[in-house]
Amino acid sequence: MSEPGPNPSRQDAPHPHHAFVDPTGDFLLVPDLGADFIRINKIDKRSGKLTECGSGKPTPGTGPRHGVFWSPAGASSRVRRTDSTILFVANELANTLSSWNVAYSSGCMSLSLKHSLTPYQGNATAARGTKVGEVKVKGNFVYTTNRNDKKFSGNDSVTQYTIAADGTFTWTDTTSSYGTYPRTFDINKAGDFAAIGDQTTSNVAIVTRDVTTGKLGARVADLRIGATGIPEINDGLSAVVWAE
Incomplete structure (x- = not known):
């Protein structure tokens, strides 16, 4: 990071909070709360080595913390379609849950933001001091x-x-x-x-x-x-x- 993020007390440096693989087992994702990235790494299954493969980029100040993949019931984990796999990310600083469309092309994965909601009815703003976990x-x-x-x-x-x-x-x-x-x-x-x-x-x-x-x-x-x-x-x- 060349400079602190919009929330300098929490975004003074990269702060990776979670590491998990996608449904295909080919990519390792790391939500980085400090840098406002969802870092994508391609896995070499023979050596175990990782190669950076782009990142999802939330709005600055979002603070992505943890993530989980979802696919419709009955969908194969190997199906690579943008409309079949969704990434959900819990954002600690924005106090929201976001969904991301997942796409695979040119040997890499890409993410595009779908939408976000707060944890409360009517998309009400979280109380000051709340931290989605x-x-x-x-x-x-x-x-x-x-x-x-x-x-x-x-x-x-x-x-x-x-x-x-x-x-x-x-x-x-x-x-x-x-x-x-x-x-x-x-x-x-x-x-x-x-x-x-x-x-x-x-x-x-x-x-x-x-x-x-x-x-x-x-x-x-x-x-x-x-x-x-x-x-x-x-x-x-x-x-x-x-x-x-």
Whole structure:
């Protein structure tokens, strides 16, 4: 970076937050919150080496954090069509979820921005201090965790969106995270439970999930992991995943 980004306190240097492969296994993507890039790297499957292959370029100040791919039900992971694969990116600084069309040509991948929404009904602006965190997809639903929005009596929230066949998405529901700073979120294989890892309150909340509507329901279990943390210090609980 030749100079800081629009948010100099968070964009003083590149800050890669996530690394994940595309559905074909040929490319490694890295959302860079500091530089406002979604960096694309081609994988040499024999050597494992990476070659830079362009980048997606969000609006400056967006702060892309985590990403996940989605394809329509029944689509092959090897299908390379711009209308069959969508990349969803959670943007920490803009507090939005964005969708990107994916295209493959000339041995590389390219991304074009489709649209973006906030985590709230009517595309309402996030409260000051909110930081969108994790993004997960299950079936035709995509979810974000919303840290420090204090939407539920001091607790933070999780948002569900519904994905249409053409890859567009709409807000569906916002529910409690049952703690503060939900840094991480995971859905079990069967899709009937979700685990919410609340960083600062250092607890894992297990909630029901309707496999048909995708909606998150009641809290059925809650486990404290170690000592509670301090807001903005990034201590407490870091990540949670289902082992199945």
